Amino acid sequence: MCCNHENVDLSLIKDVLDQYADVKGSLISILQKTQEIYGYVPIDAVYHISERTGLTPAKIMGVATFYAQFRFQAVGKYLIMICKGTACYVNGADRIADAVMEELGIGDNETTSDGLFSLSLVSCLGCCSLAPVMMINEDTYGSLTPEKVVKILRDIKAKEGK
Amino acid sequence: MAKIVVGQGSCGLAAGAGAVYTALEEKMNPQVGAELTITGCIGICYLEPIVDVYDDEGKLYRCVQVQPEHAETIVNAVASKDYSLLADIVIKPEDESFLTQQTRIALRHCGVINPEKIDAYLADDGYQALTKVLKTMTPEDVIEEIKVSGLAGRGGAGFPTWFKWNAARQSKGEEKYMICNADEGDPGAFMDRAVIESDPHNLIEGMLIGAYAIGAQECIVYVRAEYPLAIVRLTNAIKQAREKGYLGKNILGTDFSCDMRIKAGAGAFVCGEETALIESLEGSRGMPRLKPPFPAQAGYWLKPSNINNVETYANVSWIINNGGDAYAKIGNENAHGTKVFAVTGKVKRSGLVEIPMGLTLRQVIFDIAGGIRGDHEFKAVQLGGPSGGCVPAHLLDTIIDYKSLNATGAIMGSGGMVVMDETTCMVGIAKFFLDFTTRESCGKCVHCRIGCKRLSELLDRIVAGQGKEGDIELLEELCVTIKDGALCGLGQTAPNPVLTTIRYFRNEYEDHIYNKKCTAKQCPALLTYSIDAEKCIGCSLCAKKCPVGAISGELKKTFAIDPNVCIRCGQCINSCRKGAVVVE
Numbered sequence A: 001m002c003c004n005h006e007n008v009d010l011s012l013i014k015d016v017l018d019q020y021a022d023v024k025g026s027l028i029s030i031l032q033k034t035q036e037i038y039g040y041v042p043i044d045a046v047y048h049i050s051e052r053t054g055l056t057p058a059k060i061m062g063v064a065t066f067y068a069q070f071r072f073q074a075v076g077k078y079l080i081m082i083c084k085g086t087a088c089y090v091n092g093a094d095r096i097a098d099a100v101m102e103e104l105g106i107g108d109n110e111t112t113s114d115g116l117f118s119l120s121l122v123s124c125l126g127c128c129s130l131a132p133v134m135m136i137n138e139d140t141y142g143s144l145t146p147e148k149v150v151k152i153l154r155d156i157k158a159k160e161g162k
Numbered sequence B: 001m002a003k004i005v006v007g008q009g010s011c012g013l014a015a016g017a018g019a020v021y022t023a024l025e026e027k028m029n030p031q032v033g034a035e036l037t038i039t040g041c042i043g044i045c046y047l048e049p050i051v052d053v054y055d056d057e058g059k060l061y062r063c064v065q066v067q068p069e070h071a072e073t074i075v076n077a078v079a080s081k082d083y084s085l086l087a088d089i090v091i092k093p094e095d096e097s098f099l100t101q102q103t104r105i106a107l108r109h110c111g112v113i114n115p116e117k118i119d120a121y122l123a124d125d126g127y128q129a130l131t132k133v134l135k136t137m138t139p140e141d142v143i144e145e146i147k148v149s150g151l152a153g154r155g156g157a158g159f160p161t162w163f164k165w166n167a168a169r170q171s172k173g174e175e176k177y178m179i180c181n182a183d184e185g186d187p188g189a190f191m192d193r194a195v196i197e198s199d200p201h202n203l204i205e206g207m208l209i210g211a212y213a214i215g216a217q218e219c220i221v222y223v224r225a226e227y228p229l230a231i232v233r234l235t236n237a238i239k240q241a242r243e244k245g246y247l248g249k250n251i252l253g254t255d256f257s258c259d260m261r262i263k264a265g266a267g268a269f270v271c272g273e274e275t276a277l278i279e280s281l282e283g284s285r286g287m288p289r290l291k292p293p294f295p296a297q298a299g300y301w302l303k304p305s306n307i308n309n310v311e312t313y314a315n316v317s318w319i320i321n322n323g324g325d326a327y328a329k330i331g332n333e334n335a336h337g338t339k340v341f342a343v344t345g346k347v348k349r350s351g352l353v354e355i356p357m358g359l360t361l362r363q364v365i366f367d368i369a370g371g372i373r374g375d376h377e378f379k380a381v382q383l384g385g386p387s388g389g390c391v392p393a394h395l396l397d398t399i400i401d402y403k404s405l406n407a408t409g410a411i412m413g414s415g416g417m418v419v420m421d422e423t424t425c426m427v428g429i430a431k432f433f434l435d436f437t438t439r440e441s442c443g444k445c446v447h448c449r450i451g452c453k454r455l456s457e458l459l460d461r462i463v464a465g466q467g468k469e470g471d472i473e474l475l476e477e478l479c480v481t482i483k484d485g486a487l488c489g490l491g492q493t494a495p496n497p498v499l500t501t502i503r504y505f506r507n508e509y510e511d512h513i514y515n516k517k518c519t520a521k522q523c524p525a526l527l528t529y530s531i532d533a534e535k536c537i538g539c540s541l542c543a544k545k546c547p548v549g550a551i552s553g554e555l556k557k558t559f560a561i562d563p564n565v566c567i568r569c570g571q572c573i574n575s576c577r578k579g580a581v582v583v584e
Helices: A010-020 A027-038 A043-053 A057-066 A086-090 A093-104 A146-159 B010-015 B017-027 B068-080 B093-100 B118-123 B128-136 B139-149 B161-170 B191-198 B200-214 B228-243 B274-281 B310-322 B324-329 B361-368 B402-407 B426-440 B446-463 B471-485 B489-493 B496-513 B541-545 B571-575
Strands: A078-083 A117-122 A134-136 A139-141 B002-007 B034-039 B051-054 B060-063 B177-182 B218-223 B259-264 B305-309 B338-345 B351-356 B378-383 B389-392 B416-421 B529-531 B581-583
Touching: A010 A027, A010 A043, A027 A043, A027 A057, A027 B259, A043 A057, A078 A093, A086 A093, A086 B338, A086 B416, A086 B426, A093 A117, A093 A146, A134 A146, A139 A146, A139 B010, B002 B017, B002 B068, B010 B017, B010 B228, B017 B034, B017 B068, B051 B068, B060 B068, B118 B200, B118 B228, B128 B200, B128 B310, B139 B161, B139 B200, B139 B310, B139 B324, B161 B200, B161 B305, B177 B200, B177 B274, B177 B310, B191 B200, B191 B228, B191 B310, B191 B338, B200 B218, B200 B228, B200 B259, B200 B305, B200 B310, B218 B228, B218 B274, B228 B259, B274 B305, B305 B310, B310 B324, B310 B338, B338 B361, B351 B361, B361 B378, B361 B416, B378 B426, B378 B496, B389 B496, B426 B446, B426 B496, B446 B471, B446 B489, B446 B496, B471 B489, B471 B496, B541 B571, B571 B581
Parallel strands: A078 A117, B002 B034, B177 B218, B177 B305, B218 B259, B338 B416
Antiparallel strands: A078 A134, A134 A139, B002 B051, B051 B060, B338 B351, B378 B389, B378 B416, B529 B581
């Protein structure tokens, strides 16, 4: 987890806090909106949320680290989520993950040095009949093979001029 | 007027339905004389993207595996009224039986109506059940009707729905909550997602009827964050229902007022447990509470609350419209009504299957889903996700109801049915689930937190070829201890995948431990790679691909793999064009 203080613009979450800070039980919603805005939950934002809601930073971090959705470091432009659900596992999700890791040289929850790709292995994307499946940002790709995955990644790289 | 309907559930979109729709949109013009629209998940996932073409008389031509380049053909067929043009892409009769063998109640509108338009739902008997309930029935009448129907919780436990509603109704308090568990966390199950994406108003109607029965003023739907499309469609549906007066103050001019909101989950499997879900709704870590008190007495903010899952609510309006008796007639003596299964894995036809209770596993897997893909053999079916178990071939004639499935050691669960063939290692699948539950354990109870971790480590050791005598017995003992000691459903059922695989596939565990062999050839540490001299042509491709330099040889002569250097990554198999690499 990242504990370095970074310079984030806290005014970006002012509206969210104005709306939710005094509504009891809305910590998860606040954290979700915060992550939507910054792409992750910056530690400075946690302290700021604490000041506005009166919840301790420990309570906020306790909740944030409990749920798989929250990240504490910035992610790349393309977030790759590889499904590790049962149907995907049975249909060779491990080989898909290996292919992505080999092509990009990163592991789970890591980001490429050029900031283009981040990788996250997730439990189930609910597209089981197209297993194995991965999502890149909002787009879902099904019936994957290691070769298809490499092509998809190279196409993105080409589009980005890398 | 003719209609062109593109199936746009998540699966359809993943298969490319979005591009198909765009292509059709480009080809459409007023002269075609047809309406282009969308529907949700048709459920024949293996044939996505699907485009339903209706002619002027309403006759259906279902086009499957449609690509954007088919758009012109489809538009031409509709414009010229010559539907024989669709012959190449129209569904084959043997595939049609995937749907015709089903009995659809919870999914009755899915893939039929446009989920983004309330008028489409209203035209298909939408909100008639709610109208009937509010105008002609007392809350007690509603509970009685549900009791007669025999509807039980479709999320896994199979607890009678009427009993929970009645308990919440009897609880004292002005403020009550009707909650929907749409945190479909079981890997391998996606029927709840399909219902929300394809028929969101049916969920709203079912929840409102329940809210009226227990006396709740607010409905809350807790949806997995991984289901963005479901959240978008449900948000839209709630807005439309509010505009039409089906949600809000004095619904349909009666004294009943009730509103609805969505809470997006944040990714925690344990939140499928109802008290953990309530903790999460309150903005805390999703850790289960001690029961009693049950949510019906002290739930959300300690007020009386009722929680059912999506599929359960999706049956309610049908029951009210057709009567509890009609629903109870479907199924067998142990379980009434229908159940939706997500059939996936190594079957020929994967998708959503809604069947009456009482069919056998064989009927679902072989008759409806078409049996095993390729020339492989059925080995086991995994039911109920991480809380369930693996049922072997000799129990394929097991009847699908709560009692019979429990007797096998598996559970009905939320309806995930992952089919496996002989290439799936059963020790590996047990390890897969234990890794999952270890990760997802909330950490509250020692038995679950540490017990699952130890189970997982033991299994790691066995698949790594370091299993020793007594390991199977140790696994069994630990499983029983965890089941006894855990507080919530997650911990109590976490050992099921291990127990059922030991029960039915003990020989595989023994092979791993004593013979250091994995018959499914899935556990790398137990495999040996070699090159078949008969087939090798000495092209050196494998040696070039090997990341550790374990393969050597002279060009045009047989190559060899050094087993002491080989890391069993399998790259040589993928690179060899002659199939000369042998794994044992």
